[in-house]
Amino acid sequence: MSLFITSLNSGSNGNCYYIGNEREAVLIDAGISCRGTERRMNRIGLSISAVKAIFISHEHADHITGIPGISKKHQIPVYFTESTFQSSKVPIEDHLLNYFKGGQTITIGSLAIKAFTKFHDACDPQSFMVTGNQVNIGIFTDIGSVCQPLIEHFQQCHAAFLESNYCEDMLANGSYPIYLKKRISGKFGHLSNFQALELFVKYKPPHLSHLILAHLSKNNNDPLLVEKLFGEKAGSTKISVASRYQETEVYKIEYTPVILPRKAVPLKQLSLF
Numbered sequence: 027m028s029l030f031i032t033s034l035n036s037g038s039n040g041n042c043y044y045i046g047n048e049r050e051a052v053l054i055d056a057g058i059s060c061r062g063t064e065r066r067m068n069r070i071g072l073s074i075s076a077v078k079a080i081f082i083s084h085e086h087a088d089h090i091t092g093i094p095g096i097s098k099k100h101q102i103p104v105y106f107t108e109s110t111f112q113s114s115k116v117p118i119e120d121h122l123l124n125y126f127k128g129g130q131t132i133t134i135g136s137l138a139i140k141a142f143t144k145f146h147d148a149c150d151p152q153s154f155m156v157t158g159n160q161v162n163i164g165i166f167t168d169i170g171s172v173c174q175p176l177i178e179h180f181q182q183c184h185a186a187f188l189e190s191n192y193c194e195d196m197l198a199n200g201s202y203p204i205y206l207k208k209r210i211s212g213k214f215g216h217l218s219n220f221q222a223l224e225l226f227v228k229y230k231p232p233h234l235s236h237l238i239l240a241h242l243s244k245n246n247n248d249p250l251l252v253e254k255l256f257g258e259k260a261g262s263t264k265i266s267v268a269s270r271y272q273e274t275e276v277y278k279i280e281y282t283p284v285i286l287p288r289k290a291v292p293l294k295q296l297s298l299f
């Protein structure tokens with residue numbers, strides 16, 4: 027009654043997240059090279075032969091650059107929404123191309139991958155929740171603002187990769203041009219440390235054993251700051267920060283009963299702390 031998860035790489039230079047049971051696994055996004063993916067998996071004792079499918083969240087380069095190499099060499103099927111595939115323009119063999127729609131659940135062996143739409147400046151961006159052995163894992167990165175489906179899926183998770191992209195002060199006082207600051211902090215950009223922390227503090231379910239903060243900005247964030255911020259509010263949840271340079275350890279996520287709140291309170295009605 028467990029799943030194994032790791033971040034193989036996380037950030038604007040490439041994203042790839044592994045979720046699997048003892049026999050089979052899926053990757054969410056393929057934003058690093060085939061060699062980089064293989065090397066990271068080898069180091070932590072994971073086999074790419076277990077990977078039965080790759081699911082793509084959106085067409086930005088840091089989520090798709092590894093697709094042609096990995097899918098061709100290992101003959102792994104890749105799942106896109108139709109418009110994400112058209113926008114990504116990656117070469118892929120016909121028999122490996124598969125489509126899904128937002129709201130749909132796809133079954134790969136004994137894993138169920140549920141997609142749902144998110145706010146991000148891509149054509150049809152999707153978040154995912156992967157379920158196996160009754161364990162729910164959220165993959166929530168590249169999100170401009172928190173929406174109700176994100177809250178509802180977060181509340182079901184035993185572990186989640188959650189974007190904590192930028193520190194508001196570092197972005198505001200940094201050297202990025204105004205248009206880029208606006209894009210990052212806008213409704214269709216990325217989640218700030220504060221936005222991610224607010225989601226965590228207000229909606230953390232009792233069964234959430236692991237939170238892995240992800241997609242940290244190189245220039246506008248600091249992993250130690252993120253670890254401290256979330257560590258202070260962690261309670262019984264183990265906090266980790268995914269690296270933009272290497273894989274995390276493999277986390278074993280155990281099933282515990284999912285306890286859902288009677289009714290989620292809309293985020294805008296709450297004030298933090």
Ligand SMILES: [Zn+2]
Pocket residue numbers: 037038041086088089168241
């Ligand atoms: Zn990204």
Ligand SMILES: [Zn+2]
Pocket residue numbers: 084086146148168
């Ligand atoms: Zn993106």
